[in-house]
Amino acid sequence: MSPDRSAGQGAATGLSRPGLRGREAELERLRALVEAVRDGEGGAIALLLGEPGIGKTVLLRETVAIARAQGFVVSHGRAEELHELAPLASLASGLLHGDPPLLSGTDLADLAGHHDQRIWLVERLAQLIEERSAGTPVLIAVDDVQWADPLSRFALSVLPARLLSSPVLWLLTGRDDPELYGQGSLTTTLPLRPLPDAALTELAHDVLGGVVPEHVAELLDGAGGNPFLASEMLSGIAASGADGSEPPERLVLGVRDRLGTLRPDTLHFLRIGSVLGRAFTLADAAALCGRPASGLSAEVDEAIAAALLHDDGERLLFRHDLLRQAVYADLAPSVRRALHREAASRLVAAGRSSADAVPHLLKSADPGDQEAIRLLDEAATDVIAVMPDLAADLAVRALELVPSRAPMVFDVGERAIVALTRAGRYTQARDTGDTLLARQPPLDVFARLQSVLGDTLWHLDDVHELTRRTTAALAAVTDPVIRARLTARQALARSRGRDLAAARETGERALAEAERAGDREARVLALWGLGEIALNAGDCAAAVEHHTALSVFDAAFLPEEAVARIHSDDFDTVRRLLRTAGDDPRRPAMLIWAQGTLHMGLGRLDDADADFVTAERLEADLHVPGNLVNIRVNRGLLAMLRGDREAARQHLDVVRATVADRPNTGNHAAHQYFGAVVADADGDHATAAELIRSAQRDHPFLRWRLLRPHVVQAVGIALRAGDRNLAEDLAAQAAEHAVRNPSVPTAQGTAAHTAGLVNADHAILERSVRILLTGPRPLPLAAASADLGRALRAAGDPSATAALTKAHDIYARAGADAEADRVRNDLERATRRSGRRSGGPRSRPHQGWDALTASERKVARLIAAGHTNRSAAETLFVSPHTVSTHLASIFRKLSVRSRVHMVRIVLAEGDAGTATDD
Known part of the structure; x- marks a missing residue:
């Protein structure tokens, strides 16, 4: 047995610990995953699923200990219920901690600088983890992933598949619905069931010692096989010296008994803490209690002594979420609601961000609450770029709080339409707009709403309705900015129509109006419309002119310029554009679509196909x-x-x-x-x-x-x-x-x-x-x-x-x-050759080294030479996304799961070519 392995086994022995009783099989499966990743079998994902208290966290911690003993670099984070507005908080909570940390502060600062670009951020995070795991296996564990913020959820749905070729083990715990956490063919799902009676009896023996009385075993039936509940009941018996003959309702969780012995001030303090979440700062609790933090030391000491709270040096934490829920459940619903509302107000008064206050507002705000409407609106604006679905939810909630006849309903509603459209919820955006329009707003408001609905209708491909609405709104508008935007939207819609000459006139008028009004959005729309009209008309020179002007004005439209230049046969310029845009985080799918279109034009069919697969992904x-x-x-x-x-x-x-x-x-x-x-x-x-x-x-x-x-x-x-x-x-x-x-x-x-x-x-x-x-x-x-x-x-x-x-x-x-x-x-x-043909098309085999395309061989050689995805992409002048697509295809054709196995095949082939000679 190797030293590493024996160390790992030593970390997992002592199954007398309460949380591991009855979980021997699950622990062995987790140990096997750790060893497989350590031994170069590629990445893996493990999901521990089950109700609170069922043992997920204990198994996660044990697996973390095993991985550390096996030489893994470990990131151990936790998602928290009231942190859903903090982008990447759930995943990042573990990335900077550990010995050594998986990421440096500089790495995280680099990520934070692009926090509003989801695809770029996840790709960069993948690169950093890939580089970190090049010589050392990595375990990334996230507890309570059901509370993960949307950006962390997005990352967890993408990163495991992106890094399956690297020695990275993902260990996630959650309550249900594993599809939310990026399931795939290499995911091991471990649903934790209630413990059997035999395991509960062993657990009782662990806690109480000696022979377990029959009436105690019967009492444990009230725990329903939940190890945490059973442990709490047994701890209550052990601490009180009782023989376990009391009725079960007096011992469930042991929490009510403990709460009943606390001083009223401590009980109030705990209830305040339960409103703030499982983890909270003493300063926030003091503010909500209306007392100085220095005056709460007795309450904190008593709560810790009662085994309800734990102090980690920065925050106070309920020892288990079930404990927090038990305290929280003792609050009357109306009291809970009032405390959440007060918490939001005090957090704002203390200078905290809307991200801290809004989770409380979502649980407490009433219609007409002006502060709640403002903060929800502000939070939606803050997160729209990186978490558009969350922004849409917040914006819709803000709109729901506005009284139907309040003048502000149209401003709040307009922002809700924009947020819903950004989130891809086009039908809901259109319906929201139509509901507002049915309230017969003033003419300028009517025109403004139709202008923002223009983007929605474009995405719905309803250009006939877009044309009809912009025409109606232009008859009512007086604001020159809104007029310019509506005219530009109309030109864009007409680019799909039959009369492109008339469409071009509309686009030129829109551009002139945009320049007079000095409105950036109108100018972008007008140039985009003119470029689309020119391309549809087959006027390549005009298309290049307009799309070049557009990409200079807004670099997010560089793919449109590239496509226009491809139609003009200007491939050299397109190559330069795509190389300079390689690190641009905006619209990566469109950039790779443009790259694929270029490769198709160049007759590089394998590269083109990989690009199109990547763009679709x-x-x-x-x-x-x-x-x-x-x-x-x-x-x-x-x-x-x-x-x-x-x-x-x-x-x-x-x-x-x-x-x-x-x-x-x-x-x-x-x-x-x-x-x-x-x-x-x-x-x-x-x-x-x-x-x-x-x-x-x-x-x-x-x-x-x-x-x-x-x-x-x-x-x-x-x-x-x-x-x-x-x-x-x-x-x-x-x-x-x-x-x-x-x-x-x-x-x-x-x-x-x-x-x-x-x-x-x-x-x-x-x-x-x-x-x-x-x-x-x-x-x-x-x-x-x-x-x-x-x-x-x-x-x-x-x-x-x-x-x-x-x-x-x-x-x-x-x-x-x-x-x-x-x-x-x-x-x-x-040439008048006679005889039978030698066969059909000389197609490649489906499996093995000979099945690889020329581009795939280049990638395989580069990875075998020690390149990361990013450095291989730079060598080949393609996107790291495309290298990832090539690797997935290489692994499938070679029937391998990791870079280690692929490198062995490359070396065994003795392929004499260099990485770029095909």
Whole structure:
């Protein structure tokens, strides 16, 4: 037995301790998890669930002791009921403590500087923990996680999965609903059941010594198998010298007996403390008692002597939450409510933040309470960026306290609409706004409410209603700022309409009004609307102009500039933009979407797929899947290029379900086109052509930016279906797009390519290839070269071989196995090779080292060389989020759970390449 292991076992011996009786099996499972993480098996999550007093905390502490003996760095924190407004308080409570601490004060200050950016904060926290665990296993324990603040809950739902490759064990205790705490396939859930009679008898023997009288064993039935209740009853018997013959109701918890012997002042002090929470400061209790802290020493001493409180040097704590609840339950509801309200007022008077006072207000405020309304409103504003759901709850509660006829109802209601929209609760935001509008506010208030509802309706994809409402509000508004915002919202809505010329006029008017009014929000909206209008119109230069101006004005819109530049073939600038934005915490999902779009344009299909997976995961983390249709359509098209039709169909199913929830015209067009590609591959060309026509019914095919790179494929579908009119219509749209974008090689080359296909003219196809050679996109070049080669082969021209070879090589390098295989067949016919084909697409296996993509091999080598996710990302010029996605795929393909196992495989492969040579 190793020294470490024996030390760990020594820490866990002595099961005579009350909290461990009957928990031997659970403790052994926890010990096994500690040893597995220590031995390099990867990360793990353990959930201890059960009612108060059932033994969760005792098991957690024992596991902490075992882990410390095994050499773990330990973070041991606790969530507290009245701290839900303090961002990250529950998780951070343990990160700075310990010997040594998991994080330094400098680390936490760095995190606090970005506390309003959830994804960035969690990613940075993951990096710090990953770096800390590189040479030493880590245990992160959080007790009473049911009270965790929303940011800690968010972190706990994301971090364990993010760090599963690192030696990190997460140990969480809670009362119920494990889904709140980030369950996954590697989560061990331990529900703690009531102790059996045998364990209770052993517990009685531990406390009382000797043979346990039968009537004491019967008395323990009143504890319901709860070890804390049983211990309290037994302690009461032992302390009083009673023989246990008293009726159970006099001994339950032993608390009422103890309270009955306390002096009235001590009892009052404890009740005040129970209102403040399980842990409270003497100063806060003194303020609420209306006495100086120095005058409460006798009360504190008596409460500690009665084993009700514990003094940790900074705060007073009830020894168990059940004790606090027992004291709290002795207060009449009206007294409780009054004490909470008084606590809030005194905390505010003492200069404490709204975060300290608001939890008490939520339990006590009555309608019309002006101070409560103000503080709830203030707290909602403080937390909206980092905890939007909590902000929405606070803002709605503030609105509920405002009398319906009070003038302030509209101001408070407006902030509630904003908070609900930020939280993604769009339907509730719209309903809240409509309730306020039904009260017939003054015209300017009506216009202001419609302005904030504009964001809600945009997210609901209800552009028709957005247009109707902005038009009505503009007829009533007099405030120039609100007028500018409404006009900008109207321009944004019209970017989805048919008349883009009129939309552009509206956007230009909105920008002029915004500049005259000097309103930042109106200017952002106007520039955004103008950029969207230009992109939808296919005017790439104007789109770049507006989106560049927008991202200079507000860097959060850098992804929009990147996408506009991708449409302009300005890939070099996009690379620089994405590199400089690497540490920008805002809108990470959109940044990675832009990166994926760039990689797709560059023909780096594996990187693009990883980016799209990452973007989808980030949107799912934030519960705002606004880009899911586009992500899955692109992933499906990538699957088709690789020859994986089953994966493509799975993506199509997700797209179909998502479009049913978000039925805007852009989603409809993308869905129909993707369905057409799948149908065409299945040989159902007529259905495929009908789906292409369906995509055009609302707007021309080229209107939808996602579809522009695929117009050549759409023309091919139409021709295979024998629908020449559709093919000519699509080619005409490509020609118009080329006229609007004379400096964009892809636009020019695509127009020539479609014309060459429609006219069966290999001279035009040759021109297409020449033009596309000057652009940055290899896949359109490969497609044009392939079609040129086929046309030349049909004409008996021997130069077909060169064109087909070029196409095959480009497709093969990109990993477009299905297309490479098709061209190889054409090449064999062109060179008059005979015999059977060597097989289907040369696809990678699903498992093992050979299953890894080139990018995954790079990541594996870098991690094997000692890089963290962050340093690997910097080396590869990608996001750490994308490296995390690659690692998850690597582990799945290699059937490993940790970096240690992966490194062994990398070394065993003896792969001679460097991390960046693929």
